[in-house]
Amino acid sequence: MDRESPLPPDLRLPEPRRSGGVSLQDAINSRHSARNFLGVPLPLADLGQLLWATQGLVAEGRRRTTPSAGQTYPLEVLVVAGAVTGLNPGVYRYVVCDHALSFVSEGDQRADLFAATMAQAEAADAPATIVITAVYDRATGRYGTRGITYTLMEAGHAGQNLYLVATALGLGTVAVGAFREEVVRAVLNLNVEEHPLYLFPVGRPLPHPA
Numbered sequence: 001m002d003r004e005s006p007l008p009p010d011l012r013l014p015e016p017r018r019s020g021g022v023s024l025q026d027a028i029n030s031r032h033s034a035r036n037f038l039g040v041p042l043p044l045a046d047l048g049q050l051l052w053a054t055q056g057l058v059a060e061g062r063r064r065t066t067p068s069a070g071q072t073y074p075l076e077v078l079v080v081a082g083a084v085t086g087l088n089p090g091v092y093r094y095v096v097c098d099h100a101l102s103f104v105s106e107g108d109q110r111a112d113l114f115a116a117t118m119a120q121a122e123a124a125d126a127p128a129t130i131v132i133t134a135v136y137d138r139a140t141g142r143y144g145t146r147g148i149t150y151t152l153m154e155a156g157h158a159g160q161n162l163y164l165v166a167t168a169l170g171l172g173t174v175a176v177g178a179f180r181e182e183v184v185r186a187v188l189n190l191n192v193e194e195h196p197l198y199l200f201p202v203g204r205p206l207p208h209p210a
């Protein structure tokens with residue numbers, strides 16, 4: 001490996017747990033948004049579990065944990081990592097077929113990311129933020145403008161999975177839709193056909209008021 005670039009180009013995530021844990025009913029019943037986080041790192045296995053729930057492959061190996069209109073799969077998932085155990089701070093893209101991360105850029109960019117959001121700076125304390133993006137062309141190529149609607153529906157499916165698995169892991173998250181797209185686009189180094197839809201800061205939450 002090039003000694004100038006100590007980060008590996010690709011990083012395989014721990015195998016996701018596919019059974020056991022908190023019951024689905026309990027997770028649904030406990031789900032809520034969390035906007036304040038304890039300053040503890042996020043274990044890599046938990047990050048992997050969240051990414052898998054958002055867009056990973058199910059046991060059969062072709063389909064994913066969330067449905068997709070006509071299997072067009074217009075969503076992509078990225079991570080802005082600041083304090084994840086075993087992962088250098090940086091931006092990474094989730095590689096669905098390998099359950100791995102591919103390196104986008106290095107450095108802790110959480111403050112830059114949350115500068116894009118309106119008055120939600122406290123979420124910048126989250127150890128990582130998962131970002132769901134859309135490549136609409138994959139869906140509009142088959143469904144025309146209806147493909148945009150389908151893509152947004154798919155982001156809802158993925159986001160709810162993320163909320164529920166975060167809850168099951170004792171983590172907190174909040175769906176953040178209010179941000180300046182051009183700032184998020186710059187942090188993630190997105191090209192023109194990829195659009196950020198949702199930010200999900202994740203981490204150990206401060207206790208929720210009863």
Ligand SMILES: Cc1cc2nc3c(=O)[nH]c(=O)nc-3n(C[C@H](O)[C@H](O)[C@H](O)COP(=O)(O)O)c2cc1C
Binds near residue numbers: 032033175177178
């Ligand atoms: C499409 C969408 C966009 C949202 N955007 C934001 C946001 O930008 N900032 C935020 O703090 N919460 C955001 N939320 C979270 C809602 O504020 C939250 O779900 C709502 O207050 C209900 O609280 P609960 O999730 O704890 O039930 C968003 C939720 C959705 C579904």
